[in-house]
Amino acid sequence: xxxxxxxxxxxxxxxxxxxxxxxxxxxEAQDTKQIEEEEQHEPTPEERVAELEAKVEQLQKDALYRxxxxxxxxxxxxxxxxxxxKYGSQKAIEALLPxxxxxxxxxxxxxxxEDIDSVKEGVALxxxxxxxxxxxxxxxxxxxxxxxxxxxxxxxxxTMFPAPDPSLKGKIVDCPTKGYKLYxxxxxxxxxxxxx
Numbered sequence: 001x002x003x004x005x006x007x008x009x010x011x012x013x014x015x016x017x018x019x020x021x022x023x024x025x026x027x028e029a030q031d032t033k034q035i036e037e038e039e040q041h042e043p044t045p046e047e048r049v050a051e052l053e054a055k056v057e058q059l060q061k062d063a064l065y066r067x068x069x070x071x072x073x074x075x076x077x078x079x080x081x082x083x084x085x086k087y088g089s090q091k092a093i094e095a096l097l098p099x100x101x102x103x104x105x106x107x108x109x110x111x112x113x114e115d116i117d118s119v120k121e122g123v124a125l126x127x128x129x130x131x132x133x134x135x136x137x138x139x140x141x142x143x144x145x146x147x148x149x150x151x152x153x154x155x156x157x158x159t160m161f162p163a164p165d166p167s168l169k170g171k172i173v174d175c176p177t178k179g180y181k182l183y184x185x186x187x188x189x190x191x192x193x194x195x196x
Contacts, residue, residue: 095133102126134180142179144190148172154179156189163195171195 043051106122113119134140142154150157150172158176163169172192179190 092137095136099126099130099133102129138183139187140181142181142186142190144172144175144179144192146172146174150192150194154181154186154190155192157194158191159193160196161193165195168195 102122103126106119106126109122110119144155147168148171150170155172156179161173163171163173171194173195174193175190176193177188177191180187
């Protein structure tokens, strides 16, 4: 029985060979000090108000900056649109300039030309160059041949003419002015004479 006797000190208790240390006064003092420090770091209502006012001021500055940034973006976009409208045809004009140069050269030499066939050939080359440019720009001629059906989506009837043949009633008899499409959009309607 004497072997099972245990002595109990004030500072430690032995239970199943594990020591449990009782807290001493120094540890309690540290815990109390830490709690007091945490309480001291908790902001007062005035500090909290000042902190929130600073955040509000920063948010207002950020909002003002974003509004100014958006306004600059809007102005820049409007300017770019205006420039696009104003100078949008620049590439088309640049591509037409060589054709204009050829026409000017032809006009300069047309009076001095002795061979009418060479003049015709020169004009045909200029016309071919111009048609190549139109094709490159996706501009196509609207078909309007005599005998074709009249289609008000692509043709404009400028007059009605008695049909020389009964089969031409309601059909195209003549096309004085060609029509053109840019991709699928009609740029100019084909002006046609329709048989009645």
